[in-house]
Each structure stands twice: as structure tokens, then as C-alpha cells.
Amino acid sequence: MxxxxxxxxxxxxxxxxxxxxxxxxxxxxxxxxxxxxxxxxxxxxxxxxxxxxxxxxxxxxxxxxxxxxxxxxxxxxxxxxAPVVPTKVIGVAFNYRGAPAPKHDGMAFFAKLPSAVIGPDAEIVPPPGSTELHYEGELVIVMGLTTRNVSEKDALKHVYGITAGNDITEHGYGRSPFVMLKAKGADTLSPLGPWIVPGLDYDNLELQTKVNGKVVQKASTSQMKRSCAKIIAELSRYMTLEPGDLIYTGTPGKTAPLKPGDVVEVRIEGVGTLKNTVAKQQ
Structure with missing residues (x-):
């Protein structure tokens, strides 16, 4: 068991x-x-x-x-x-319909850092030299079993549940792959929570992001190009996913810059609302 x-x-x-x-x-x-x-x-x-x-x-x-x-x-x-302490944090890019297609075959994914994870109400601290810090509201998969080379059919059996996440990204660093880790993996750039909920229909939930009370993103996870099961199956071909590991499944639509004092809320249907405030740059 x-x-x-x-x-x-x-x-x-x-x-x-x-x-x-x-x-x-x-x-x-x-x-x-x-x-x-x-x-x-x-x-x-x-x-x-x-x-x-x-x-x-x-x-x-x-x-x-x-x-x-x-x-x-x-x-x-x-x-x-934050509901878990992961060993790995993986993000999926271009995963909603209408997003640009990646410039290569297969799923586009990247790594964030476990040290970037913060919980509800913790402050998002802009990294050094930040000029264009964007929100990205996302559904986050929390793995429940050690997973390697799992089939799409069996993938969801390895999931503990899902939660809300915000893949905060510093666009001011440019698009080079050599700046991706600091742009997405700097401290506090992975808000997560508030709760993990198992057993929902992960691929048919409303996702909503607000900034200062205004809705800036609204979509359904049914609009994802790759389902949660497909994402897990593909990732597990390349790496072993451990219990507590996180997969940020992509953000819908366009994003925009944040400024100090902004309050960002990401709500996933059935999960709750993740709320964080942007701090002054240190």
C-alpha cells in the first residue's frame, strides 16, 4: 500500500x-x-x-x-x-492552446529549484537586477510514488494530488537558455499551495489568476495541449520522479509584469487560492 x-x-x-x-x-x-x-x-x-x-x-x-x-x-x-518539500521542480512550457509552439519536437520543459518554493502569504522577492517580473498561474502536479518510464495509462496512479502554483519568471534577463535557471529558479519564484487535493478531474478544472483583485488569467485545464498523464509519462522517460516532486503544468494566455506591493492570487477549482505579495527588490 x-x-x-x-x-x-x-x-x-x-x-x-x-x-x-x-x-x-x-x-x-x-x-x-x-x-x-x-x-x-x-x-x-x-x-x-x-x-x-x-x-x-x-x-x-x-x-x-x-x-x-x-x-x-x-x-x-x-x-x-508550502504543502511539500520537493527534491525536483519541473515546469512545462507552451502547454495551453494558443501558446507558441516550441522550436523542437516533443514537450518543452525546464527545471526550477526546490529552494525557490514558498508557501501562501510568503513574499515574492524580485531577484537581483529584476526589471520585468511576470506572474504565471498554474496547476501543479504533486507526485506520490517513485516513477520511471510509466505509461500514460498508469501515470495518474503515481500522483498524490494537485495544488496551485505561480511560476514567477524574470523576463528582463532575456531568453538565453543560460539565464533560464536564475529567471525561474531564484529564491521565492515558485509559490505553492495552499493544499494538495487528490482525486479531482485534473484535466477539467478552472484556473484563475488575479493581480490586486483584477482577473488577469482565466482558463480551464481542459485547454492544456498535454494532459497531466501525458506530461508525467513523458517526463518519466528522462528522469525519476520522486514522492513530493512538483510539475508546474504551464500557464494560459498572456502574462504581464508585476511591481512591488502587488498581490497575486492563483485559484484552482477544488483546491483553493494561493496568495502572495511582491516585495521590494533587495
Whole structure:
């Protein structure tokens, strides 16, 4: 049994005697379970959002020995962190209809850095020399199993769930492949969260990005050129994907520059809203 099955089984057991349904803890959302990481009373915990608040676990979702700790943290007493600590962060380019086609055959993808990942409400800090920092709201796949050379048919069995992400990119560095890593992988350029949600129809969800309350991106993941399963299958031909690894699946439409003080929100249907503020350049 994999880690997600273990923890999900535990959660369902808890919810079988808890009432009302977990869905009622979040108005307007019928997703029963949301997994994440929180800071509570000075310590970092993995847990899931359900009746009463965040149910704290004894370890990571990906550890089959993880159990419910018996503790529940009130939601207004926790700091929500990025939901996982990945070993790899991969991004997919040109993946929505209407985007330019890559100049080579096959899927266009790139690496970001785990150290770039930040959680909800953390500040996006423009990197040195930043002149044109853009938002890119995206659906992010969170891997649940070690995956290598998986078929498209079986790919989603290896997924833990999905979350919201913002592939912040510094366009002012130019388009050379030699600047891509600092343009996309500098510290704080990979906001992620707030929760991981399994079991949704990943390829048919609304994605919306707002800047200062104004909608600047709105699309459905059904408009992606490559489905989540296709993305995983292709990536797994080239690299081993580990539990907790992240795949940013591409952004729809056009993007625009941000400025210090801007508030950026990325909402994925069924997941929630990822909110971050752009800080002053340091």
C-alpha cells in the first residue's frame, strides 16, 4: 500500500465518525480532504484539513508508517506552509492552446529549484537586477510514488494530488537558455499551495489568476495541449520522479509584469487560492 492510500484510509476512518462532513468546514467547496504542511506552536507538521481544523500527522504523507497524532490544530492558529518539500521542480512550457509552439519536437520543459518554493502569504522577492517580473498561474502536479518510464495509462496512479502554483519568471534577463535557471529558479519564484487535493478531474478544472483583485488569467485545464498523464509519462522517460516532486503544468494566455506591493492570487477549482505579495527588490 502506498503512502497516500495509508493516510487516506486513516482520514476516511476519522471522517466516518466525525460530523458534519469535512466539506462543510470550507464554504462553497465540496472537496472532503486537503493535505498540507503547517506551522503550529513553533513546530512544522504534515496534516489534513477536516472537521475542527488541521488534523496533525506523525510524519510525512509519503511515509507508510505515518499515523494521526490525535491532535487537531484550529485553522486560525496555524501558519500554512508550502504543502511539500520537493527534491525536483519541473515546469512545462507552451502547454495551453494558443501558446507558441516550441522550436523542437516533443514537450518543452525546464527545471526550477526546490529552494525557490514558498508557501501562501510568503513574499515574492524580485531577484537581483529584476526589471520585468511576470506572474504565471498554474496547476501543479504533486507526485506520490517513485516513477520511471510509466505509461500514460498508469501515470495518474503515481500522483498524490494537485495544488496551485505561480511560476514567477524574470523576463528582463532575456531568453538565453543560460539565464533560464536564475529567471525561474531564484529564491521565492515558485509559490505553492495552499493544499494538495487528490482525486479531482485534473484535466477539467478552472484556473484563475488575479493581480490586486483584477482577473488577469482565466482558463480551464481542459485547454492544456498535454494532459497531466501525458506530461508525467513523458517526463518519466528522462528522469525519476520522486514522492513530493512538483510539475508546474504551464500557464494560459498572456502574462504581464508585476511591481512591488502587488498581490497575486492563483485559484484552482477544488483546491483553493494561493496568495502572495511582491516585495521590494533587495
Amino acid at each position: 502506498n503512502a497516500r492510500a495509508t493516510v487516506c484510509g486513516l482520514c476516511l476512518l476519522i471522517l466516518s465518525w466525525a460530523a458534519p462532513a469535512a466539506a462543510q468546514t470550507i464554504a462553497g467547496d465540496d472537496t472532503p480532504l486537503r493535505f498540507g504542511r503547517v506551522e503550529y506552536q513553533g513546530k512544522v507538521h504534515y496534516g489534513f484539513l477536516a472537521v475542527g481544523g488541521v488534523h496533525l500527522l506523525t510524519g510525512s504523507f509519503f511515509d507508510a508508517t505515518t499515523e494521526h497524532s490525535g491532535k487537531i490544530a484550529p485553522i486560525d492558529e496555524v501558519k500554512i506552509l
